[in-house]
Amino acid sequence: TYVVTEGCIACKYTDCVEVCPVDCFYAGENMLVIHPDECIDCGVCEPECPVDAILPDTAPGVAPWLTLNAELAEVWPNIRERIAPLPDHEAWAGQQGKLASLSR
Numbered sequence: 001t002y003v004v005t006e007g008c009i010a011c012k013y014t015d016c017v018e019v020c021p022v023d024c025f026y027a028g029e030n031m032l033v034i035h036p037d038e039c040i041d042c043g044v045c046e047p048e049c050p051v052d053a054i055l056p057d058t059a060p061g062v063a064p065w066l067t068l069n070a071e072l073a074e075v076w077p078n079i080r081e082r083i084a085p086l087p088d089h090e091a092w093a094g095q096q097g098k099l100a101s102l103s104r
């Protein structure tokens with residue numbers, strides 16, 4: 001499966017949802033996640049994210065993010081269409097330690 005990681009938090013560009021063939025993205029207030037049981041591992045979303053927030057679950061350090069994606073995909077609503085990024089996306093892009101700012 002592919003996994004949405006820290007880079008998405010407070011940016012939420014949503015370019016990724018446009019290309020997913022199985023519509024397995026779920027949206028919180030300031031992050032998206034991928035449902036690991038629905039993702040077919042096609043990889044087309046990975047290059048679409050402007051901040052490289054989407055990674056395969058085999059990438060280093062992704063394990064805790066996979067757990068988070070699995071948990072939140074069960075509670076957040078499905079998103080199938082692109083929407084505007086969050087207002088402060090430019091200021092947040094590339095910042096570290098954004099997990100503390102995640103809205104659940």
Ligand code: SF4
Nearest residue numbers: 020039040042043045
């Ligand atoms: Fe969707 Fe493919 Fe990305 Fe999985 S890897 S979330 S199926 S676009």
Ligand code: F3S
Nearest residue numbers: 008013014015016049
């Ligand atoms: Fe997030 Fe990147 Fe998609 S910022 S919403 S994973 S395009």
